[in-house]
Amino acid sequence: MTTTPVPTRAETEAMIADVLAQYPKKAAKFRAKHIKANDPEGSKECEVKSNIKSRPGVMTIRGCSYAGSKGVVWGPVKDMVTISHGPVGCGQYSWATRRNYAHGHLGVNNWTAMQVTTDFQEKDIVFGGDTKLEKVLDEIVDLFPLAKGISVQSECPIGLIGDDIEAVAKKSSKKLGLPIIPVRCEGFRGVSQSLGHHIANDAVRDHVLGTGEGTFEQTDYDVALIGDYNIGGDVWASRRILEEMGLRVIAQWSGDGTINEMASTHLSKLNLIHCYRSMNYICTTMEERYNTPWTEFNFFGPTKIVSSMRKIAEFFDDEIKAKTEAAIARYQVRFDEIIKAFRPRLEGKRVMLAIGGLRPRHTIGAYEDLGMEVIGTGYEFAHKDDYTRTYGMLKEGVVLYDDPTAFEVEEFAKHLKPDLMGAGVKEKYVFHKMGIPFRQMHSWDYSGPYHGVDGFAVFARDMDQAVNSPTWDLLEAPWSKAGEVA
Amino acid sequence: MTTTPVPTRAETEAMIADVLAQYPKKAAKFRAKHIKANDPEGSKECEVKSNIKSRPGVMTIRGCSYAGSKGVVWGPVKDMVTISHGPVGCGQYSWATRRNYAHGHLGVNNWTAMQVTTDFQEKDIVFGGDTKLEKVLDEIVDLFPLAKGISVQSECPIGLIGDDIEAVAKKSSKKLGLPIIPVRCEGFRGVSQSLGHHIANDAVRDHVLGTGEGTFEQTDYDVALIGDYNIGGDVWASRRILEEMGLRVIAQWSGDGTINEMASTHLSKLNLIHCYRSMNYICTTMEERYNTPWTEFNFFGPTKIVSSMRKIAEFFDDEIKAKTEAAIARYQVRFDEIIKAFRPRLEGKRVMLAIGGLRPRHTIGAYEDLGMEVIGTGYEFAHKDDYTRTYGMLKEGVVLYDDPTAFEVEEFAKHLKPDLMGAGVKEKYVFHKMGIPFRQMHSWDYSGPYHGVDGFAVFARDMDQAVNSPTWDLLEAPWSKAGEVA
Amino acid sequence: MTTPEHTSAIPLQVLDHNDVFRDEVYQEQFENKREFENGASKEEVERVLQWTQTWEYREKNFARESLTVNPAKACQPLGAVLAGLGFEGTLPLVHGSQGCVSYFRSHFARHFKEPVPAASTSMTEDAAVFGGINNLVEAMDNMSALYKPKHIAVSTTCMAEVIGEDLFSYIGAAREQEAISQDFPVSYAHTPSFVGSHINGYDVMLKGILDSLSKSADADASKIEKSDKVRLNIIPGFDTYVGNHREYRRMLELMGVHPIILGDHSASLDSPADGEYDLYPGGTTLVDGAQAKFNRASFILQESTLRRTAELINDVWKQELVTLETPIGVTGTDAFVTAVARTADVKVPAELTLERGRLVDAITDSSAYVHGKRVAIAGDPDLVVALTRFVLELGMVPVHIVSTNADSTFKARMEKALSASKFGDAATVWPEKDLWHLRSLVFTEPVDLLIGSMQLKWIGRETNTPLFRVGFPIFDRHHLHRFPIVGYTGGLHLLTGLVNTILDELDRNAPAHSYDAVR
Amino acid sequence: MTTPEHTSAIPLQVLDHNDVFRDEVYQEQFENKREFENGASKEEVERVLQWTQTWEYREKNFARESLTVNPAKACQPLGAVLAGLGFEGTLPLVHGSQGCVSYFRSHFARHFKEPVPAASTSMTEDAAVFGGINNLVEAMDNMSALYKPKHIAVSTTCMAEVIGEDLFSYIGAAREQEAISQDFPVSYAHTPSFVGSHINGYDVMLKGILDSLSKSADADASKIEKSDKVRLNIIPGFDTYVGNHREYRRMLELMGVHPIILGDHSASLDSPADGEYDLYPGGTTLVDGAQAKFNRASFILQESTLRRTAELINDVWKQELVTLETPIGVTGTDAFVTAVARTADVKVPAELTLERGRLVDAITDSSAYVHGKRVAIAGDPDLVVALTRFVLELGMVPVHIVSTNADSTFKARMEKALSASKFGDAATVWPEKDLWHLRSLVFTEPVDLLIGSMQLKWIGRETNTPLFRVGFPIFDRHHLHRFPIVGYTGGLHLLTGLVNTILDELDRNAPAHSYDAVR
Secondary structure, eight states: OOOOOOOOHHHHHHHHHHHHTTSOHHHHHHHHTTEEEOOTTOOGGGOOOOSOOOOTTSOBOOOOHHIIIIIIIITTOTTEEEEEESSSHHHHHTSSOSOBOOOSOBTTTBOTTOOEEOOOOHHHHHHOSHHHHHHHHHHHHHHOTTOOEEEEEEOHHHHHHTOOHHHHHHHHHHHHTSOEEEEOOOTTSSSSHHHHHHHHHHHHHHHTTTOOOOSSOOOTTEEEEEEEOOBTTHHHHHHHHHHHTTOEEEEEEETTOOHHHHHHGGGOSEEEESOHHHHHHHHHHHHHHHOOOEEEOOOSHHHHHHHHHHHHHTTSOHHHHHHHHHHHHHHHHHHHHHHHHHHHHHTTOEEEEOBSTTHHHHTHHHHHHTTOEEEEEOBSSOOHHHHHHHHTTSOTTOEEESSOBHHHHHHHHHHHOOSEEEEOHHHHHHHHHHTOOEEESSSGGGOOOOSHHHHHHHHHHHHHHHHTOGGGGGSSOSBOTTOOBO | OOOOOOOOHHHHHHHHHHHHTTSOHHHHHHHHTTEEEOOTTOOGGGOOOOSOOOOTTSOBOOOOHHIIIIIIIITTBTTEEEEEESSHHHHHHTSSOSOBOOOSOBTTTBOTTOOEEOOOOHHHHHHOSHHHHHHHHHHHHHHOTTOOEEEEEEOHHHHHHTOOHHHHHHHHHHHHTSOEEEEOOOTTSSSSHHHHHHHHHHHHHHHTTTOOOOSSOOOTTEEEEEEEOOBTTHHHHHHHHHHHTTOEEEEEEETTBOHHHHHHGGGOSEEEESOHHHHHHHHHHHHHHHOOOEEEOOOSHHHHHHHHHHHHHTTSOHHHHHHHHHHHHHHHHHHHHHHHHHHHHHTTOEEEEOBSTTHHHHTHHHHHHTTOEEEEEOBSSOOHHHHHHHHTTSOTTOEEESSOBHHHHHHHHHHHOOSEEEEOHHHHHHHHHHTOOEEESSSGGGOOOOSHHHHHHHHHHHHHHHHTOGGGGGSSOSBOTTOOBO | OOSOOOOOSSOOOOOOTTTGGGSHHHHHHHHHHHHHHOOOOHHHHHHHHHHTTSHHHHHHHHHOSSOEESOSOOOHHHHHHHHHHTBTTEEEEEESOHHHHHHHHHHHHHHHOSOOOOEEOOOOHHHHHHOSHHHHHHHHHHHHHHHOOSEEEEEEOHHHHHTTOOHHHHHHHHHHTTSSOTTOOEEEOOOOTTSSOHHHHHHHHHHHHHHHHTTSTTOOGGGSOOOSSOEEEEEOOSOOOHHHHHHHHHHHHHTTOEEEESSOOTTTTSOOOSSOOOSOOOOBOHHHHHHGGGSSEEEEOOTTTTHHHHHIIIIIIOOEEEEOOOOBHHHHHHHHHHHHHHHHTOOOOHHHHHHHHHHHHHHHHHHHHHTTOEEEEESOHHHHHHHHHHHHHTTOEEEEEEETTOOTTHHHHHHHHHHTSGGGTTOEEEETOOHHHHHHHHHHSOOSEEEEOGGGHHHHHHHTOOEEEOSSOOOSSOSGGGSOOSHHHHHHHHHHHHHHHHHHHHHHHOOGGGOOSOO | OOSOOOOOSSOOOOOOTTTGGGSHHHHHHHHHHHHHHOOOOHHHHHHHHHHTTSHHHHHHHHHOSSOEESOSOOOHHHHHHHHHHTBTTEEEEEESOHHHHHHHHHHHHHHHOSOOOOEEOOOOHHHHHHOSHHHHHHHHHHHHHHHOOSEEEEEEOHHHHHTTOOHHHHHHHHHHTTSSOTTOOEEEOOOOTTSSOHHHHHHHHHHHHHHHHTTSTTOOGGGSOOOSSOEEEEEOOSOOOHHHHHHHHHHHHHTTOEEEESSOOTTTTSOOOSSOOOSOOOOBOHHHHHHGGGSSEEEEOOTTTTHHHHHIIIIIIOOEEEEOOOOBHHHHHHHHHHHHHHHHTOOOOHHHHHHHHHHHHHHHHHHHHHTTOEEEEESOHHHHHHHHHHHHHTTOEEEEEEETTOOTTHHHHHHHHHHTSGGGTTOEEEETOOHHHHHHHHHHSOOSEEEEOGGGHHHHHHHTOOEEEOSSOOOSSOSGGGSOOSHHHHHHHHHHHHHHHHHHHHHHHOOGGGOOSOO
8 A cells, every 4th residue: 555645845846846847948937837836725825827828839738718618518418409610620529529428319309429510611711601601500400300509619710710600690590490509619719628618608698598488387496507517427416416405406507408408597596516617607697697696516425425415405494404414314325335345445545636627626525535645636727716726625735737738747647656647538548658547537437427426436436446457567577678587 | 154064974984083093992992883973864884872881081071870860860859858978079069050940948948059968987988877877867857847858869988888778768767757768879880870860760769759649639731841950940931831831730850849749740641751861761650650641842942842832732632732822823923033133143053062961962953943053962871762863853974972082072173163062061161262162051051041932042142142252253362373473 | 055255356336327327216317307408209309310210311411511410530630640640759749729639639549549649839819810930939949848859740720721820931930949959850731620631631741741851861862771672661641550550561571571661650659558658659760751762662552641642752752653552351452462572573472372361261261241241331531442342352232332531533433443343333432421421321221231430330329230340530449450451461350350240240139049159 | 312223232132040030920830839849838938947047046057966068178089180280291080980070070160160181980880899900091091092191190089999999009000001101100199088178189199299200200309400599399289279379489489489389280270262272281390390309398388288298298308398377468478478588598579578568558448348347257277277367467357267177276276366366356166067057157146248169159148248259169250260369469369359349248238328439
């Protein structure tokens, strides 16, 4: 069992300095603001700068605005056709790879795992793509009669060639009789996926929010589940808990969600937000427009699940509180079982993370429930408020890295020798070569759910599998580099 | 299209002489009696000797008595457990390879594709195997409560070590309350599978035939279908025709058959025999014992199907004859369709055969229906009466070979360059190397049925596939043997 | 008791997404959620589903002119990245928005299960207005410091192309500003995403690399090591089978020819796990690239893909150019082997002839199961042509042939291949169509087997047709790309996969009596 | 219209046994036939079927002492034939009833899809009484004339053994009677079917061949070609993967060692289709066999199988003997490579180290899908031990391990392998049990995957467990034996097959939402 403690702040700072020394001066200075040894108090000198442009050439792990809007927010809305508007690539690379699960038949009443594109050709660039877009909208309605709406996700060229997709959307929406939402999420906008989330939220706000009048009787227990994209079925596992607390989820944003749910969310009594980063905007909007309260929660791992359940229950009456406690009591049995099985196998293991959204902090508790310790973490596209929420969750000296480069992640791992690395598919195989157990923490490595009670079991099993795989014993050949056998 | 005619008798005789010249004198003299140029009149000098021991070392394609009894006759009886009594091998090699299809669940009420053996060890040889056999019978009844009977198929050692399986069978049959049939089909008995058929027939005669009183009301149209082993479903396709003629099949021997059917066959009004070689014995027995008439038929290909149907109908009243003609009229449409599709692709193709049972002659008509010509044929384990039935079906000069050796089949093929070779799996891959299209004509090459109307379509398709496979164009490399490119 | 007590290495059976949601509590949850979704009724969904499977829908589907659904193609810079990864110490740099590179790296990583190093110039709004020269210069500075490449291969995204970025002068600026040294090798290609597809991006980037290397100081014929062996360039193209690169090398070495694989990513996309991560584990050496023009001939093995590279060799290098179909299957490989033997003036060694004979033998063994099977084939044009020729050799019957990124020459090439076989006359060739078209084709005219990338898997499931995975991308099966599909060895791999896919399906659907022990 | 009119290369869709009997007319026929069958009612059959799947039945099944049902073993002379086919110009001759040889030839032909030449002495009743000396002499006369072998390898059937035939003196008689010349090489072995299994027959025949060749005129150390390379004997044993023989050769050659594969049937059971049938397409040369005893060491790669051969080498040849587990998987191959390097005093070349690293890399890629999967493994003892070690390396959990023809040493070997891994503690080892036992095991304690020969396919279907085919016999899938399963290359083949079998099953059973594009 690994017992190396978390380095001290000074040690971490030395490590950071070591790594930064290898950058050109300008980049080193820039990156220095983004990499800090943690101070749980969040003191000024440890503040991590964020939401700033990546330096060219460093191999950022970030994506773009389109990825944030199409991939994250809009793509999962299952009964809408999402057009990747522009050249073929963006839609191609983001086709069916995010694992935002949804019910329905693909191409009939579910378009989540499809790649629908205007496939721009040179002439569309030269002469503009509005005519093509209009034609594409017609053809979509023709071929997909059950589509409840269409979103137009702009790729880079749209904003550069002066297309007026708002006008086309407006005209076609009227003509075709269904919502068509233009989204200005060109990849060059902003510094990461994050602006894409914001733009996408704004498009929902401007075109969808409040347009539905509900197809259901309202109750006092109506809540909306915001910021869960149903990776590997996450939202279903979370919804189960809320329902067992006695609440009624009238909308999912946006995993396995529908436009009708989004349009009716203003009827919610409380908005529950899991991924704060990508959907705080719409919560604020609803708070402003409809006075809907909202609260953050964390359904990763027993500790956070239980405290989140109680926090949510506080918004409701005693009946809900009673049901919540009853549910907690039931869950505790399962939690104990899972922890009994897996904690002895994971106790003391040290984890490094480099991911997006909520996970660099939200999963910390779940790891701790299994006896594991997060010794380094960072966000791909966080803002200051994300770090503010993070400092206090980690020990002093833990390295924090914002928008880490491939170089940094590898160097820190070489220094810290974590027992487990959690990042994305671009990073995964690097760590395989290095012999460091790895889990993809965007896609759950094709597993999941990781949310909720059912998800925690899967999370624990997967971490065990990664850390305790016999594979890692095989890396070294039993002969010298020169091929000499003993 | 190949147009090489069948060689004249003299040419064939020269070819035979050529091939025999390569044998040692004794073997040449012996083999000379078994290989002849055909005389359709069946003159004395062209008579093919048969049912005689194979010469050692020549690579006969024959099997043994056990194969004839266990593999052919008894194995397909689905509700009996067939014990391969002796060492493990014989049962292992004949396990599930013959494709005698049967309904029922393996190991529950169907034991056709299972290998049940006493698995003799040295001590069983030394001390005798009767005790073990008795124990095995007990255990079978224990584990397979729905078995309706057990047959004990003797392997070589049984007859050599003086075991008394008849006594064990008798004793256990009484004790266990079900038929247990000892069969003395040791592999060294006789010269081929053929004696095994005979022994197996005799065992049925002595232990099963006439022991059932029928579980059904009798009718005037009750017939038994004898000598069809349901390879690839043959018997089902044949039975379909008989039923459509208005007949009722009360027993199948032995493909997809049961002991109850065998035990009740004496109630049949007419025995219809397809494989004359393997089951003429039981037909004769029933004729003697019960005065049951029997007739041979041939359900390969339109010509033979139609003439066989009319021949069978002659045994019955006008109603049957009318139904038969109506069926023939329906079938003709299908025959025409099949012939129209495949004959143009097969016309003029020349076929060599080397197989067992009825097929060396029974398939000739089917080939002819497709415009193909059999230019050489021979039997693995025929008797004189088989050849008598064969001469008239073939042109003068066609080479006939009894119990051909691997050497002969290959040499004749090199001389005759057939467009299609039909033999067994031992021969198959030799001809692939030689670039000669090949079909396994024991197992239908894992296809089938080949009997009946439905079977003819499959037969035609398969011959087309073999002959017209583009594979055969690939054999020659586009460079010289020395590797020189042009 | 017939089993002892024991503890399990796996402490708890855990149900994941494949199973956990089958539970009643979830089924009820899903049912109840429908109230808030306000979707079409189940009957209506079923009705529309059925309708999408009809000829009527097919006609409507083929009538579309502007909409693209599930295309089997990606964009140019993806191909450019692969080209870069085929050379020693090369770090691809893509000039434009940074999201693109993230996508390229993920896309390849999902296919190869390998790290895919590539950098972006990370252009944003300001660069869109003022141009990305500073981005490119700083990128080169940072790359040099952090990743120490020996060569940078620059391509562009649509953003850079729309605003008209001038790579040539920017690279000059990078040298001037000492982000890289004066003689540091940089190659470049303009790869707009709105022209062609990934295969064209591969082509122009490869051309760019070969062009720049062939003008480098290493491009000196006198530096070539003396040897009796004829040196031949083999250019596989956008070929995702790392086993192919090795097979080309092996075949040529067997023939006594010195092979230079131009664009050899077989090391960089199949590196060992040995405890250390090597950013640059191999590739065509820069010296080999530089000297390539002096070799006896270049073999172009993807005709549609490698147009511009072929032009370079023919027009600039003035080298003998041999253009062949990708050597898949017996006759495809025969043509390759013959051409190599002829060009290099060598004999075909007995070992290759033996391998050939063994493949033919294997084909005869499997013939009964593949013969007459109706197949649909989709993918990149060169691969589809070669695969079609192979399945025709086997007596399979191509029915639907779709290549989204095929150009005008494709139909003629395909028709030549099809008309050479009796088994080709059932085929219809569909250049520029996508996989939503293919879905209609397979629903209305069913086939026994789909042949193509992972992207066909949904059609497979919907139409209950097994999919034999060949091509790119294959994200959902492992290691297939590690084996060759070219050469006689590759033919055996393909045949084995094809026939066993068919046999698996046969067994799966067989009635109990037909669940045969021998096939 | 989106498709032109065309004619098909396949003129008529024909339904064969897989489909034709689904027709109503047949279903009715089958139903009506039940009257004459007088079998148990459907309910009764269902009841018994269910019962056979219970723990109660399992106990009863394991209580049997004499009955054998679906054993995974064959008899000695089968193995002897394979041993013979491993040598140049060798025609196996089996002394006894002729049916045996027909079975051996068919059995191998079904597995290898190859011709299998072997002759019989065709003994019948009279020979049972008077002995088969004349049969053997005439057999040799006929074989020499017709098939012109360079060497005959004689083994026996149970018939010959029961009556006590004396091969040694019979062969002498054949020479005397000039059926063969005085110096014509003949080897022999007594291979009673009622002792051991096919693996033992292989062993004693191989021993017989090596013994006789090593006493031949060619057994002259001075005739060995001079070379710097150390010569090592590799003895694969009853190994039906012709790819293995080639992989051993390739690995040793890479290491700069001269490999002598003793019993190399990779040519005779994988010959080309080139228009001519060659009865003897290869094998260990008789000279190599004769000189084998002079080589530096012999590697025995099937410990249980090759006991008697090992005795010859150790006791008679007094040669260095290296006994290793069959080199399957990473550590299995490591042990082999290390032992070769040590014995031959050579280094491990970088290329092998790279192959090793690539296999490890592939394993890490697939780990999530194989890890923790419960497997049942059945087959010949040496193969089962090596496969178990491999699946443990992958983090799979062996649950049931069955080897019908294992002997008393098996359990200890298996337990050593199992206890070396955390993943081994769920396994129960069942020597001498058959596949009807395995059926009970899998019904009562289900697994995720079966690993073994085609003979497990019925268990797979009944228990709805996918079968990954390894071993012998495999009649129902094609070409698997043509690839290696040993060495790092073989490891990649096995891993690819294993993980993709699991992924196929995952996709097949996945709910629509979990039908993932990436795995």
